[in-house]
Amino acid sequence: xxxxxxxxxxKSIERPETINELSDVLSTVHSHGLSAIPLGGxxxxxxGNIPSSYDVAIDLSGFIGxxxxxxxxxxxxxxxxxxxxxxxxxxxxxxxxxxxxVRNPDKATIGGSVASNAPGHRQSSTGxxxxxxxxxxxxxxxxxxxxxxxxxxxxVQGYEMHRLNTxxxxxxxxxxxxxxxxxxxxxxxxxxxxxFDDDKTAASVGMSFVNGVFMPEAITLVSGPAAKxxxxxxxxxxxxxNIWALLIxxxxxxxxVERQVNEVVGTVGSQGASGFSVLDDSEAxxxxxxxxxxxxxxxxxxxxxxxxxxxxxxVSSIEKHLKINADSDISAVTDLGFGSTTIxxxxxxxxxxxxxxxxxxxxxxxxxxxxVIEACPLSIKQEMDVFSHVGNSINLMRRIKHEFxxxxxxxxxxxxxxx
Amino acid sequence: MSTNNSVNSNLISDLSNAVGEQYVIWQAEDLLVYEYDxxxxxxxxxxxxxxxxxxxxxxxxxxxxxxxxxxxARGAGTSLSGGAVPLRDxxxxxxxxLTSLIEVDAKNRIAIVEPGMINLHLSQRxxxxxxxxxxxPASQKTCTIGGNIGENAGGPxxxxxxxxxNHVLGLEVVLADGSLNxxxxxxxxxxxxxxxxAFVxxxxxxxxxxxxxxxLLPKPETIHSMLAAFTTMDAASNTVSAIIAAGxxxxxxxxxxRKTIDAVEPFYNPGYPAxxxxxxxxxxDGLYEAVEEQTETILSICNQNGAMEIREADDEDTRTxxxxxxxxxxxxxxxxxxxxxxxDGVVPRTKLRQVLQQVDQIAAELNVTVANVFHAxxxxxxxxxxxNEQNPDEVKQAILAGSKILEACVAAGGALSGxxxxxxxxxxxxxxxxxxxxxxxMSRLRTAFIGExxxxxxxxxxxxxxxxxxxxxxxxxxxxxxxxxxxxxSFRSTGTQDWQ
Ligand SMILES: Cc1cc2nc3c(=O)[nH]c(=O)nc-3n(C[C@H](O)[C@H](O)[C@H](O)COP(=O)(O)OP(=O)(O)OC[C@H]3O[C@@H](n4cnc5c(N)ncnc54)[C@H](O)[C@@H]3O)c2cc1C
Numbered sequence: 001x002x003x004x005x006x007x008x009x010x011k012s013i014e015r016p017e018t019i020n021e022l023s024d025v026l027s028t029v030h031s032h033g034l035s036a037i038p039l040g041g042x043x044x045x046x047x048g049n050i051p052s053s054y055d056v057a058i059d060l061s062g063f064i065g066x067x068x069x070x071x072x073x074x075x076x077x078x079x080x081x082x083x084x085x086x087x088x089x090x091x092x093x094x095x096x097x098x099x100x101x102v103r104n105p106d107k108a109t110i111g112g113s114v115a116s117n118a119p120g121h122r123q124s125s126t127g128x129x130x131x132x133x134x135x136x137x138x139x140x141x142x143x144x145x146x147x148x149x150x151x152x153x154x155x156v157q158g159y160e161m162h163r164l165n166t167x168x169x170x171x172x173x174x175x176x177x178x179x180x181x182x183x184x185x186x187x188x189x190x191x192x193x194x195x196f197d198d199d200k201t202a203a204s205v206g207m208s209f210v211n212g213v214f215m216p217e218a219i220t221l222v223s224g225p226a227a228k229x230x231x232x233x234x235x236x237x238x239x240x241x242n243i244w245a246l247l248i249x250x251x252x253x254x255x256x257v258e259r260q261v262n263e264v265v266g267t268v269g270s271q272g273a274s275g276f277s278v279l280d281d282s283e284a285x286x287x288x289x290x291x292x293x294x295x296x297x298x299x300x301x302x303x304x305x306x307x308x309x310x311x312x313x314x315v316s317s318i319e320k321h322l323k324i325n326a327d328s329d330i331s332a333v334t335d336l337g338f339g340s341t342t343i344x345x346x347x348x349x350x351x352x353x354x355x356x357x358x359x360x361x362x363x364x365x366x367x368x369x370x371x372v373i374e375a376c377p378l379s380i381k382q383e384m385d386v387f388s389h390v391g392n393s394i395n396l397m398r399r400i401k402h403e404f405x406x407x408x409x410x411x412x413x414x415x416x417x418x419x
Numbered sequence: 420m421s422t423n424n425s426v427n428s429n430l431i432s433d434l435s436n437a438v439g440e441q442y443v444i445w446q447a448e449d450l451l452v453y454e455y456d457x458x459x460x461x462x463x464x465x466x467x468x469x470x471x472x473x474x475x476x477x478x479x480x481x482x483x484x485x486x487x488x489x490x491x492a493r494g495a496g497t498s499l500s501g502g503a504v505p506l507r508d509x510x511x512x513x514x515x516x517l518t519s520l521i522e523v524d525a526k527n528r529i530a531i532v533e534p535g536m537i538n539l540h541l542s543q544r545x546x547x548x549x550x551x552x553x554x555x556p557a558s559q560k561t562c563t564i565g566g567n568i569g570e571n572a573g574g575p576x577x578x579x580x581x582x583x584x585n586h587v588l589g590l591e592v593v594l595a596d597g598s599l600n601x602x603x604x605x606x607x608x609x610x611x612x613x614x615x616x617a618f619v620x621x622x623x624x625x626x627x628x629x630x631x632x633x634x635l636l637p638k639p640e641t642i643h644s645m646l647a648a649f650t651t652m653d654a655a656s657n658t659v660s661a662i663i664a665a666g667x668x669x670x671x672x673x674x675x676x677r678k679t680i681d682a683v684e685p686f687y688n689p690g691y692p693a694x695x696x697x698x699x700x701x702x703x704d705g706l707y708e709a710v711e712e713q714t715e716t717i718l719s720i721c722n723q724n725g726a727m728e729i730r731e732a733d734d735e736d737t738r739t740x741x742x743x744x745x746x747x748x749x750x751x752x753x754x755x756x757x758x759x760x761x762x763d764g765v766v767p768r769t770k771l772r773q774v775l776q777q778v779d780q781i782a783a784e785l786n787v788t789v790a791n792v793f794h795a796x797x798x799x800x801x802x803x804x805x806x807n808e809q810n811p812d813e814v815k816q817a818i819l820a821g822s823k824i825l826e827a828c829v830a831a832g833g834a835l836s837g838x839x840x841x842x843x844x845x846x847x848x849x850x851x852x853x854x855x856x857x858x859x860x861m862s863r864l865r866t867a868f869i870g871e872x873x874x875x876x877x878x879x880x881x882x883x884x885x886x887x888x889x890x891x892x893x894x895x896x897x898x899x900x901x902x903x904x905x906x907x908x909s910f911r912s913t914g915t916q917d918w919q
Contacts, residue, residue, distance in 0.1 A: 047600040058804060072660055072769035073798070074668075095666050117608065128608050130616055131585045138860075150852070152765045153581065155834035156571045156620045157841060157852055158715070163584070163616025184666035204467045211526070213640040214706050256709035262735040305606045307527040309704040338607050340529065370609040390611040393600045396867065397612050416611040 003057040006050040008059040017062045027143025035412050038174045040112025042106045047374045052413030071331045074182045080111025096182045099132045111175045117167030121218035124337025124402035135179035136162035139404040151179040171415045172404040184250035191284035194268040195243045202244035203312045205271045206336045218249040224331030226294045234283035298344035306369025308339040314367045326358050335364040388418040430486040442469040456496040456503040460843045464505035471516045473629035481597040483510050489889045492623045494566030500842030502622050506890040518709040528635045528831040533566025534628045540777035550635040571620030573838035575671040578796040587682045591630035595869045595886045605632045622840050623888040625868040639704035644738045647726040648695035655697035656772040658724040659795045671702040672796030677791045682751040683744040725782040748792040756805035762821045762827035768798040787820045791812040799837035814903040843897045
């Protein structure tokens with residue numbers, strides 16, 4: 001197993017399987033003044049600033065002892081090391097599923113997904129992970145085991161530490177166990193892909209669904225070379241080069257999905273799509289996984305979260321500014337329901353890489369919203385904060401870090417403002 | 420309990436200079452309405468200030484700091500857990516003049532409001548755009564969105580749509596040093612720690628919200644409401660479980676028991692069957708086709724569980740009529756007893772039946788009257804203990820019954836509160852769920868926000884660690900029912916829930 005993070009390798013590796021072992025590991029690390037990085041499936045370990053130090057790897061992939069599914073309550077309490085796929089398989093037996101998706105669910109652990117607030121396509125309709133976490137157990141930097149929230153779908157009892165720790169990238173404590181609300185698996189799902197030869201039409205058709213009478217489960221606009229890849233992924237004959245693809249997944253009862261499909265097909269047909277196709281299950285999964293591959297392969301990848309209309313403007317201005325770099329393979333995948341866009345690039349050489357990364361960064365700095373450079377060459381990481389600025393609340397964030405991890409034991413230097 | 424016997428005239432004059440004399444209240448008789456909220460606890464503030472802008476709020480916080488006064492934010496004062504009760508001679512900052520709708524971005528479905536805006540007003544103001552604000556506490560005609568942030572309020576339609584925290588995008592907050600900070604923004608997520616997530620539901624103990632960015636939702640194509648009457652609470656509870664088990668999350672799933680029916684009958688004359696022991700309201704919304712599919716399933720589940728009567732509504736007027744008993748239930752308790760203590764606890768949905776039976780037993784053992792009206796879909800029970808506050812014994816029994824009910828909720832794997840918060844009311848029960856380490860971690864968050872309370876503090880200077888809304892949430896801050904002679908010895912809670 002590869003435990004290196006941004007080129008640094010740990011001096012030792014711990015693989016706790018129980019809460020007592022995890023607590024012991026942390027209290028030892030802490031009392032020796034060492035630093036530690038918790039790792040799950042390592043699918044998002046590259047997201048973050050370069051660690052300022054890295055002594056111990058805490059591998060949580062074996063921290064899987066507990067999955068308590070209560071189908072009647074539609075809740076689950078699960079250990080951090082369990083992967084999304086494993087969990088979903090179990091839930092599916094009762095007709096339920098996790099409300100959110102992540103990229104690479106066979107490897108991604110629940111803990112890593114929560115800690116890094118991992119994105120996924122269904123955010124269009126179900127929002128972020130934070131909306132589904134109802135309770136959490138975390139182990140603080142000194143090994144103290146704490147919990148907050150509860151395991152019932154609704155609870156307000158004390159401060160919601162579980163929200164603070166969702167997306168904190170393990171800088172305040174190690175997320176060891178999480179309680180979630182679940183959702184039923186819809187009776188029917190359908191994916192439609194439509195392609196357009198101008199971005200304005202694609203965007204406005206997409207937005208008309210977001211603000212329509214039903215919210216698609218997932219609604220994604222793909223621009224750049226990636227558009228062609230997703231369209232051709234299921235054997236569609238080659239469309240022209242400059243296309244924008246709209247991917248729409250619909251879910252619900254049988255009759256409801258039938259109506260949704262009719263509306264989508266009717267709209268894309270009459271609003272100027274140059275082609276569309278209603279995909280069967282295997283075609284749909286090929287298409288959505290092509291998007292995963294695009295994200296995974298990207299040498300540079302930046303994720304912007306903004307108001308949906310602003311995300312669209314940003315995408316078109318990035319396209320305009322970066323068109324010159326034809327061989328940089330720049331694409332954008334925009335979640336119209338959630339308001340986020342991931343810009344991916346694969347420049348042909350290092351010099352080009354630096355140029356493209358800077359251009360993307362500059363463009364995002366001008367946009368209202370926040371962003372994370374999720375992947376980029378190390379040389380670029382060394383020069384910047386991969387997270388966008390958070391204004392004067394950075395002071396409070398530093399005080400919070402100081403309260404929970406004054407010695408900077410956990411993930412030092414990796415978070416916003418190099419916290 | 421503190422009384423307002425010494426007016427700090429320097430403080431009053433500083434406050435008057437900041438916001439205008441007419442917006443500072445300090446005469447004993449004028450302070451009376453600010454002594455209590457919707458709970459049974461009370462305390463007198465030192466003064467009440469009504470600022471008009473975020474900048475004035477910031478100014479008031481700095482002035483309070485200078486004079487070493489505690490601060491309590493207040494919206495409409497409908498909190499049911501003592502959240503807005505000003506302990507320790509606090510200065511109350513009432514946000515009722517900050518009511519503007521600052522921005523509506525219909526295309527991206529976002530609104531920015533001031534904290535004093537009444538919850539229902541927001542939905543009314545954006546209605547012409549085909550949008551609404553989802554969290555709908557039963558008190559939505561009076562409570563403020565700022566207060567909803569304080570308590571992380573829920574409501575009948577939060578079953579499918581989520582509670583306040585799920586709809587808040589960003590907050591402008593005045594911190595203990597008077598500085599204005601933005602947590603989050605107008606986007607679904609932002610980088611850094613989720614400060615808005617940590618702030619929502621912090622019951623006014625971490626700062627004062629002066630602007631709120633929220634998500635708006637498009638109105639559904641159609642809404643269908645059903646009301647079913649059952650001969651037993653068990654049958655109604657089983658219906659709730661069966662609906663969830665069928666893979667549906669209706670937009671609302673509410674229940675009323677016989678005592679509640681008795682209370683609402685004279686007010687609204689719904690004419691429910693005389694043998695009905697429970698009434699269930701189920702609502703579904705969305706596309707016509709989806710609503711039709713779900714309605715069919717729900718009606719057949721109701722029938723399978725022996726519903727004795729079913730009413731349906733799919734237009735606005737009929738729906739309003741169908742809902743009015745549910746919405747007016749708490750007010751109608753006045754016909755049974757002068758005062759109610761509305762307990763708020765959550766149980767796993769599958770344990771509803773069991774816990775409701777326990778509530779009955781507790782009521783019988785302690786000889787108190789309990790009526791139930793609650794959010795059955797998410798297991799959020801609201802036993803209303805009806806009593807006469809003039810009778811100290813009844814008060815004591817009511818509070819004791821409340822503590823027993825909460826113990827039963829926790830023992831069933833539930834929570835101390837689903838939406839009303841901890842406040843004064845439930846702080847003594849926090850150890851039922853959380854151990855010292857859990858509570859200590861929470862207090863670290865408060866320290867990060869407010870600052871540590873210094874050792875050797877001079878007497879009379881408030882502990883910096885509790886600058887905002889002192890004596891709330893954490894055990895030991897105040898005694899629930901102290902005004903009625905309850906002491907810390909009266910009840911003792913033991914044991915910690917262990918859900919790990
Ligand atoms: C009849 C009735 C029915 C109810 N039904 C429901 C229901 O269905 N669901 C539900 O959740 N609740 C319900 N409640 C409880 C109550 O209405 C809610 O808790 C509501 O959110 C309180 O809003 P408020 O404006 O009255 O706040 P207040 O009572 O004034 O304050 C509540 C808390 O928020 C803090 N606060 C207020 N404003 C701010 C601010 N600007 N910044 C920071 N902190 C602030 C206060 O300090 C206090 O701790 C009901 C109450 C009544 C009386």
